[in-house]
Amino acid sequence: MSNKKKLVIGVIGADVHAVGIQILYHAFQDAGFDVTNLGVMVSQEEYIAAAIETNADAIVVSSLYGQGELDCRGMREKCDEAGLKGILLYVGGNIVIGKQDFADVEKRFKAMGFDRAFPPGTLPETTIKALKEDLKVED
């Protein structure tokens, strides 16, 4: 079996933005990750179930409809509960409503247990670089 780092990705909540997650899927695959793409309208439980079966190294949550803060609440605690202690958690997209100072938003998501939060307009390369850094992948 390969030694590729394993990611679980998807769009959380009642969000049906299907294109961006496909782009991320291909970008992450091309960058050498083993990616499980859960598609759209993914619940916290689905990310966690997939991460357990695939023994994932990170869960990357996308949200584009502004409700990300509500949808992500309690996710870290659920991961802990399910035995995924210390799994890397990322979130990105239009994760909150309106134009808010992203430093504030980032702080709130970090307080919720996310390791990193990415603002709107982040390029896949930025996330890939962060993943490689956090998962100690050498180029």
Add this chain to the structure above:
Amino acid sequence: MKPVLLIDFGSTYTKVTAVDADAGELLGTAAAYTTVQTDINDGLENALALLREKTGPLEFCERYACSSAAGGLRMMACGLVPELTAAAARQASLGAGAKVIKVYSFQLNEDDAEEIAAQKPDIFLLAGGTDGGNTEVILHNARVLAGVGGEFPVIIAGNRTAARQCQRILENRQTFVCENVMPRFGTLNIEPTQARIREVFLDRIVKAKGLSRASELISGIMMPTPSAMMEAMQLLAEGCEGEKGIGDLVAVDVGGATTDVYSIADGMPRGMQTVYKGLPEPYVKRTVEGDIGMRYSIHGIVQAAGLARVSQLSGLSEQRAAELVDRLAQFTDTLPDTDELARLDFALASLAVETAVTRHAGVMEEAYTMMGLTYVQTGKDLRDVRQIVVTGGSLIHTPRAKEIAAHAMQNPQKPMNLLPQKAKIRVDRRYILAAMGLLSRTAPQTALRIMKKELTSDGSAE
């Protein structure tokens, strides 16, 4: 004339069916009590004697059998996450015609080990983890199983990374390594495991259950009866070379202890507006409702549907219905020979069909999103299925089979349950489905023709 004998060793009855494979005709059917405790051939001989009375002496060229005698093929299984590899392990076992006693998720504990030892399954299916995924749990479970007494073989069909290590841990018992039942997230791969289960059934279980004495008389294909049912249903739906099938179908077998449902249909979302959630389900799907049956599991029907509905459908008072239900649970061989009992059995069979098919079929949920109304589908969408096949004693002996079978249709008040919306109803009046499944291996066209002729159409329902 080329007479072929098809035998179904059931838990109660040994059923024999004679066909003329040249003419493609059913010659006759008969049944006698199964005698697995003494010599299984006694029951077979009795059934054959009854058959001879109807058909006259026949010189059979071939004899094939299936069996659910002596408890059928009893399996236990384990996976990792309940909705994922554990669900895949259950589907693999059911689809191989097994009676699934229990499916465990996550780590097996000491209580589970005791339970497995007490249940003595015929086969244990060890799954868990996608390929390259979690190995910790399947290895733990292999170690637990290594410590359980009993001689049952273990089929290993989990994360391939851990397969050989599981085999080493389980070196004290017979093991078989198969492809993972869920190699990637959301991909079901159950056929290799099913093929292996059937092989183990043939090699070990048939001998262990005293069926091998019968097998001397038999040319071949011993398989679990539900397996034969599935083969018959798939042939009936798909057709074969030279003969068209009837298309996607749902089949219901209402028994005394359980109700089995089969669907041969893709069942994936129809429109772009629908998002599918959960493990994709197999095109040939079997479910078994262990709490829904006409006698041994009669209380399960009442519990699932409510006494009020039993009373409403039977026209009996709730009190009277409850009394009779208790009596039938105690005297399980009671036949519906009074008007009251016939009405009660009608209600129970209708509710058994309704409950079992509703559980088998998928559900739709509405979700309001920024893009408007979206539908979320879990399980199979059977709304476009146009054929319903029913079998089981309570259905094939009643003139009201069509009314009972109509309970497999979608209730307009419950549009989120994805049951057939209109369908033709066919009744297995002569109880030939398992036999035709056996015949389908060697003479599919004959089996299909006989089914199309013998499954009497009882009209359509909407």
